Amino acid sequence: MSAEYFELEMLGGRVEGRYRASRPDVERLPWGTLRPESYAPEVVAAGRRMWSQSAFQEYRTAVACSVTLKALLEARAPLDLVAMATRFPLDEVVHVELCARMAMELGGGVPIVHDPDALVAEARADYEPVLRCADLVVRFFCVGEALSIPMLRGTWHAATHPLPRGVLGLIVKDEAAHGSFGFTFLDWAMPLLAPGDELILAAAADATVRSVKRNWDDLRRRPKAHHSEANPLGWMQTDDYLKLAARSLERRVLAPLRARGIPVTETAA
Numbered sequence: 596m597s598a599e600y601f602e603l604e605m606l607g608g609r610v611e612g613r614y615r616a617s618r619p620d621v622e623r624l625p626w627g628t629l630r631p632e633s634y635a636p637e638v639v640a641a642g643r644r645m646w647s648q649s650a651f652q653e654y655r656t657a658v659a660c661s662v663t664l665k666a667l668l669e670a671r672a673p674l675d676l677v678a679m680a681t682r683f684p685l686d687e688v689v690h691v692e693l694c695a696r697m698a699m700e701l702g703g704g705v706p707i708v709h710d711p712d713a714l715v716a717e718a719r720a721d722y723e724p725v726l727r728c729a730d731l732v733v734r735f736f737c738v739g740e741a742l743s744i745p746m747l748r749g750t751w752h753a754a755t756h757p758l759p760r761g762v763l764g765l766i767v768k769d770e771a772a773h774g775s776f777g778f779t780f781l782d783w784a785m786p787l788l789a790p791g792d793e794l795i796l797a798a799a800a801d802a803t804v805r806s807v808k809r810n811w812d813d814l815r816r817r818p819k820a821h822h823s824e825a826n827p828l829g830w831m832q833t834d835d836y837l838k839l840a841a842r843s844l845e846r847r848v849l850a851p852l853r854a855r856g857i858p859v860t861e862t863a864a
Contacts, residue, residue, distance in 0.1 A: 597711065598708050598709070598710060599708065599709060600706060600708055603650070603692075618685075618689050621692065624761045625757050625761065628756075629700045631702055642697075643703065643704065644705050646694050646695070646698035647694075647698045649694040650691050650695040651707050651709065653690040653691045654691045655714050656687045656690075656739070656740075657687035659715045660683040660684045660687055662717055663680065663728070664681060667728055672783065680776065682772075683773055686769040686770075693765065693766065700758065717731070718730040725784055726789070726796075729780070729792070730795065732784075733777065733796050733799050734800070734802075734803045736774070736780070737777035737778060737800065737851070738803040740774050740776070741778075741848050741851070744767070744847070745839060745842075745847060746843065747770060749836070750836075751764055751767050778851050781855050785856060796852075797852075797858045797860070800848075800857060800861070807844070815833070844863040845863035
């Protein structure tokens, strides 16, 4: 393991100008309007931690999207499907910036140590190209992105300040296409897979769902915030979040996978 601090930078100049031109909606947000002194110190500390962790998670998702894009090309997926996926890494990079800037609005990010060689788990090299791609799509999109959309939408509705609400609104808008992509891919790929490959995909989905549930267990163990302190910086009450998460897991992830012949065994409970 090569441990490094998670740090970000911008090159600036014309390069940043082109980046800004591709996503002008970022600079239209009401940056500079959040007043950390208006909230209790523990609420600000929780917000800094949440937005810093979100920036890191969005960075990992950018890597996942890039790995999947390479696999789509190797699997000779339909060109329009590949073209749809080419926008995803840019979306995720924008989300990294949005979350990082939110942490800065609250006084700065918190230290995050990571292994840059272990940001995502890639598919096994001995899989055939279509299966290799399907493994990635199931884990990153059919579970990860499909589940994140309703959770982000719920958090967006919970946000009361215009800045975090605007940030979350942009992320929700981008993620809508990400969530549907995985199942569109499976509709193309499933007839091309060999007998038994659906069991491999089910195992990948189940492992990913178990990882998500471990995060939920961690949330359950955290002290609950007072209701008046729960939402001002853009997050939901824990109980509300977990109820929405369980419903979304069944409706948005498990049921669509089973409908496509992938026999997942995990449940929403």
